[in-house]
Amino acid sequence: MPELPEVETVRRGLSALVIDKKVIGVDVIYPKIIVGDPSEFKEQVSGRTISAIDRRGKYLLFRFSADLTMVSHLRMEGKYSVKDAAVPLDKHTHVVFNFDDGTQLRYNDVRKFGRMQLVETGMEKMLPSLQKLGPEPTPETFDAQAFYQALHRRKKAVKTALLDQTLVVGLGNIYVDEVLWQTKIHPETKCANITEQQALVLHDNIILELERAIAAHGTTVFTFTDANSHSGSFQNQLNVYGKKGEPCPRCQTPIQKIVVGQRGTHFCPHCQQVI
Structure with missing residues (x-):
């Protein structure tokens, strides 16, 4: 399972690749990755721009325009990559975010354990999985x-x-x-x-x-x-x-x-x- 250094590495890499990109559509190939209704997920994300990617513990927090956050946990084998839309999908690609510049953010997960959930920005801290988390391991927050x-x-x-x-x-x-x-x-x-x-x-x-x-x-x-x-x-x-x-x-x-x-x-x- 990716631990904090790996998740932070993914966050930094994705931030350089997808910030300010606009989502024009989402393909949910394996619906169980989505917590909630996949149709609502696609509808809510489409048309929004990724404004930032944060991290809390081992969770990635994708910040979309208009106060929407996607909480993503990679679990055992989850991976994100950015590809040109012309590149064929890998058989383990389960969710695809299509951008208006012809590229895609793809979520690949061999074991299919990863999860994505949409919440109003700021409300992610109320999710049971995030509520119990201790401090971040930094001198400023870890007493x-x-x-x-x-x-x-x-x-x-x-x-x-x-x-x-x-x-x-x-x-x-x-x-x-x-x-x-x-x-x-x-x-x-x-x-x-x-x-x-x-x-x-x-x-x-x-x-x-x-x-x-x-x-x-x-x-x-x-x-x-x-x-x-x-x-x-x-x-x-x-x-x-x-x-x-x-x-x-x-x-x-x-x-x-x-x-x-x-x-x-x-x-x-x-x-x-x-x-």
Whole structure:
């Protein structure tokens, strides 16, 4: 599943390609991608211009003229690309936004899990899926003390807590494994057992790790590509994720893989011990 760095990479790429383009029609090939009535979706979007593309956590927010927002979640395999209308559609293309300049914004999704939903601009924050989201992982919005206090109110394992998007948004399986390794915290450590100093270091590592991943245009482990069909490169900087049996970059102990909260989890048994 694309995590925050990948979604942000897509947002930036699409912004350079579709801002100020006018939609003259929408083809919905697989209706279940649309939350709500596909016919109403097509009618509401047609004739509007894309004025901006924002992001909240792992959600893309397409801002259309006249106060309309499309909330888009890529889920496991969703991808956007911009093509000339003359280029044949891929068999996994499910929604096509036709622009007045002869180009198209195409949504491709092998697994068909992605979703698009229209709301009045400003009301997206009221959607249940966005209401529960924690702060963005930036120094301005992600308060270290509040993070520490929120950790101590939870009884679950820290890996599971970081994945649920309420402490801070944007972390998925890859980046949780990485930041816990950097902070020397075992993924099964109970949140309430994490010291204040550990929490403050973890807070800083979360911000820095996601910044580095964005700068590298995300991580391509399986199929992720950006709006220009380019892969990310942050997979070349991973320390533990996908490294089972390989030596820890810090102490040379073989990386282990276990299951935490039904997710494959990589860690160093020497550097990261349960407290």
